Amino acid sequence: MEFEKPVEEYLKGRMNEAAERRFELYLQGNPQRWEELKSARNRRISNAINSLSEKYRTQLILRHMQGLSLAEIAESQNVSIRTVANRLHRAHKLLREALAKL
Numbered sequence: 001m002e003f004e005k006p007v008e009e010y011l012k013g014r015m016n017e018a019a020e021r022r023f024e025l026y027l028q029g030n031p032q033r034w035e036e037l038k039s040a041r042n043r044r045i046s047n048a049i050n051s052l053s054e055k056y057r058t059q060l061i062l063r064h065m066q067g068l069s070l071a072e073i074a075e076s077q078n079v080s081i082r083t084v085a086n087r088l089h090r091a092h093k094l095l096r097e098a099l100a101k102l
Contacts, residue, residue, distance in 0.1 A: 048098035056091035
């Protein structure tokens with residue numbers, strides 16, 4: 001699964017500073033474990049995206065994986081830009097909630 005920006009950038013700042021630092025120190029000494037964690041994280045993200053209803057999943061894929069603008073998504077879906085923005089907002093919220101449960 002390819003994202004418009006690296007998942008690391010999206011998740012940056014989601015942990016408190018102390019947790020981020022401990023995690024970085026741990027990973028510096030074990031690159032194999034880092035790859036395992038990235039793979040597991042990517043599976044969790046994919047599963048969370050797939051758990052969304054089609055209308056929210058579609059908005060996320062078009063925006064973050066295909067790199068379409070809000071206007072392009074609105075035109076392709078035959079909805080208003082405001083509807084796309086609302087759906088994306090809701091999709092991000094649902095995705096955060098799904099990932100928090102994992």
